[in-house]
Amino acid sequence: MGNRIKQWWGLVQDGEHVRKFLIRSNVHAAIYMTVIVILLECWMLFSLGQNIVQSAAAGKPRDLPWIVSHSAWYVGLMASAIVVLVCAVNYLHGKIKNGKLVNAILFVFSLACLVFGVHFGNNSYIQGEQVLAFVTMTLFVFGILSWKPIAALVLSTVAFGGFYLYIDHNAPATLGTQVNLFTLWIATFVVSLSSYHQKVSEANKERELEETNRRLRYIASYDELTGIPNMHTFRGAVAVLLGGIDELDTRFAISYMDLEGFKVYNGRYGFAAGDDLLRDFAQGLLKVFDNELVARFSDDHFVALCDADVVEDRIEAARELLHELRGDVRLHLKAGSYELTGEHDDVGLACDKARVACNRIKKMADKNLRWYDDAIEHEFQRKQYIINNVKRAVKEGWIKVFYQPVVRCSDGSGELCGYEALARWDDPTYGLLPPFAFIETLEEHREIDKLDRCIIEQVCRDLRAEMDAGQQPVPVSLNFSRLDFELYDVPGFLDEIRNKYHIPSKLLDVEITESALTEQFKELQTTMSSLRDESHSLWLDDFGSGYSSLNVLKDFQFNVLKIDMAFLRGFPENEKSGPILSAVVSLATELGLVSLCEGVETLEQFEFLHSIGCERAQGYYFGKPDPTKALPKPLA
Ligand code: C2E
Numbered sequence: 001m002g003n004r005i006k007q008w009w010g011l012v013q014d015g016e017h018v019r020k021f022l023i024r025s026n027v028h029a030a031i032y033m034t035v036i037v038i039l040l041e042c043w044m045l046f047s048l049g050q051n052i053v054q055s056a057a058a059g060k061p062r063d064l065p066w067i068v069s070h071s072a073w074y075v076g077l078m079a080s081a082i083v084v085l086v087c088a089v090n091y092l093h094g095k096i097k098n099g100k101l102v103n104a105i106l107f108v109f110s111l112a113c114l115v116f117g118v119h120f121g122n123n124s125y126i127q128g129e130q131v132l133a134f135v136t137m138t139l140f141v142f143g144i145l146s147w148k149p150i151a152a153l154v155l156s157t158v159a160f161g162g163f164y165l166y167i168d169h170n171a172p173a174t175l176g177t178q179v180n181l182f183t184l185w186i187a188t189f190v191v192s193l194s195s196y197h198q199k200v201s202e203a204n205k206e207r208e209l210e211e212t213n214r215r216l217r218y219i220a221s222y223d224e225l226t227g228i229p230n231m232h233t234f235r236g237a238v239a240v241l242l243g244g245i246d247e248l249d250t251r252f253a254i255s256y257m258d259l260e261g262f263k264v265y266n267g268r269y270g271f272a273a274g275d276d277l278l279r280d281f282a283q284g285l286l287k288v289f290d291n292e293l294v295a296r297f298s299d300d301h302f303v304a305l306c307d308a309d310v311v312e313d314r315i316e317a318a319r320e321l322l323h324e325l326r327g328d329v330r331l332h333l334k335a336g337s338y339e340l341t342g343e344h345d346d347v348g349l350a351c352d353k354a355r356v357a358c359n360r361i362k363k364m365a366d367k368n369l370r371w372y373d374d375a376i377e378h379e380f381q382r383k384q385y386i387i388n389n390v391k392r393a394v395k396e397g398w399i400k401v402f403y404q405p406v407v408r409c410s411d412g413s414g415e416l417c418g419y420e421a422l423a424r425w426d427d428p429t430y431g432l433l434p435p436f437a438f439i440e441t442l443e444e445h446r447e448i449d450k451l452d453r454c455i456i457e458q459v460c461r462d463l464r465a466e467m468d469a470g471q472q473p474v475p476v477s478l479n480f481s482r483l484d485f486e487l488y489d490v491p492g493f494l495d496e497i498r499n500k501y502h503i504p505s506k507l508l509d510v511e512i513t514e515s516a517l518t519e520q521f522k523e524l525q526t527t528m529s530s531l532r533d534e535s536h537s538l539w540l541d542d543f544g545s546g547y548s549s550l551n552v553l554k555d556f557q558f559n560v561l562k563i564d565m566a567f568l569r570g571f572p573e574n575e576k577s578g579p580i581l582s583a584v585v586s587l588a589t590e591l592g593l594v595s596l597c598e599g600v601e602t603l604e605q606f607e608f609l610h611s612i613g614c615e616r617a618q619g620y621y622f623g624k625p626d627p628t629k630a631l632p633k634p635l636a
């Protein structure tokens with residue numbers, strides 16, 4: 001028999017959930033049914049009493065066997081209904097746990113009801129009345145309770161067949177009665193069939209819903225990948241602790257951990273292995289921070305809460321754990337810790353402080369742990385200030401453009417050929433802030449677009465003013481963050497502002513750092529080709545500062561290669577600087593790129609660049625970034 005047919009007949013073993021659902025639903029139905037039966041039998045017993053009294057008053061007293069047989073039926077059914085009611089209530093309260101026993105009790109009670117129905121239906125039939133007692137009882141048994149179809153078929157057939165034979169034996173049934181009973185039997189079976197399938201489908205839906213809820217509850221509290229608590233749970237637990245921290249003797253600290261080099265690990269061994277590492281590390285952390293709180297925040301970032309006195313030991317143990325797991329990739333654990341001060345601490349802020357402390361030692365090979373201290377507090381306050389005030393800074397004109405000249409080098413003239421626009425934040429409280437004080441913060445909070453759009457507009461406004469004054473401006477190069485390309489339509493915005501100020505695109509060059517080009521490869525290529533179509537010159541900024549430089553040259557099409565100032569820094573003391581610079585300039589020439597060297601601070605450096613064929617130069621030697629478009633210092 002096909003599985004579907006078996007299922008249809010209820011011959012397939014029900015799952016645990018469906019089984020329990022059916023029992024529960026039948027137990028509920030039995031409670032309604034037994035209450036009705038008890039009330040009904042009370043009524044019958046009352047009528048019986050009335051009948052006995054009235055008969056006696058009329059001088060025709062009922063004989064004892066008659067009284068006993070009638071009251072026995074009523075009392076018997078009522079007693080069994082009471083037993084079933086007690087069992088059902090106890091099952092719902094968990095006092096009876098055996099589902100099979102409950103099923104058996106319900107089955108016996110149903111049989112009792114059917115026998116009662118057959119008996120009183122027959123009595124009515126003999127007296128020429130309708131067989132309502134039988135109909136009522138079959139309705140109770142098959143309409144309220146859910147039976148497996150096969151059981152319903154057998155039980156209803158036995159009930160109807162038995163009833164038919166019984167009444168036919170006492171008074172032969174007419175064709176009408178036969179047809180009525182047959183129709184009722186079919187209808188009863190169909191009702192119980194549909195009730196069963198409906199209940200099973202309800203049970204399945206309920207199970208799916210419960211599973212989804214369980215999953216959602218799990219996801220809301222635990223990290224799916226590692227199985228340890230997530231940020232939400234961690235924050236909740238710390239918030240509870242903070243509520244009562246003033247009464248505790250222990251000093252608590254939040255530690256933020258970062259697996260430095262995890263991207264490289266992913267690159268070397270693949271994402272699946274990266275996931276395994278995170279899982280193993282998380283499980284290991286549970287042991288390191290035994291009986292303390294550990295959570296995964298995101299990516300390769302974990303947090304833990306423990307006694308401030310044991311932080312050093314715990315971080316050392318976590319570092320050793322990572323050491324064992326890392327394979328031959330140089331993975332380092334960096335941690336930042338913040339000691340909770342009390343009720344007025346905000347959990348989110350406390351975690352942020354631990355993270356900021358951690359970030360402070362990211363590039364320091366010799367340090368694994370940094371406590372959040374006053375120095376960081378000041379920096380943190382400033383960062384908070386930057387984030388809270390970026391909109392205001394744009395509106396109030398605190399964002400200023402400083403221009404640094406770019407000069408011609410290939411002809412050795414050192415003459416002006418462009419400017420680089422560099423942002424400054426001229427703050428009423430903090431004074432003039434250089435980019436390192438705000439660019440990274442704005443990037444971290446995905447607010448960098450506000451600053452960059454403001455710079456673009458100011459540059460265009462300045463160019464317009466020069467053109468209106470009858471001057472012929474030189475091109476200005478603009479710095480873009482990797483996030484600009486995610487946060488807004490860069491080509492569209494440039495186009496809009498150029499049109500507003502009527503600036504030719506040749507006057508606006510686009511600088512993109514090589515680190516911006518490691519992600520969202522396809523989207524960036526599309527954006528860059530739009531910019532190229534609009535005749536913007538594309539510059540690769542800080543070439544050589546990252547580890548993907550050469551790949552970037554292969555995959556993207558630039559016009560200008562801006563060589564990072566780190567190459568010049570050692571020149572001429574470091575003998576290798578010269579040949580490396582020379583090779584990079586030749587590479588640019590061979591690839592058809594204009595070479596531009598940043599960080600020229602001496603005439604000697606400039607002359608060297610000229611000698612190796614570098615086309616342009618920029619650096620303090622010619623001029624520092626300045627709010628006016630100052631001319632480059634002439635060659636001495
Ligand atoms: P960058 O684009 O590589 O800019 C060159 C940086 O080198 C500038 O620092 C400049 O002042 C400095 N510099 C130029 N010549 C010399 C030199 O001879 N010696 C030394 N030691 N330094 C020199 P600045 O202005 O502090 O900018 C730092 C970085 O901030 C920029 O590096 C750029 O990546 C970013 N930045 C600046 N303005 C903006 C902006 O408007 N938007 C975005 N997204 N980033 C910007």
Ligand code: MG
Nearest residue numbers: 420479511541
């Ligand atoms: Mg630049």
Ligand code: MG
Nearest residue numbers: 541542562598
């Ligand atoms: Mg640069």
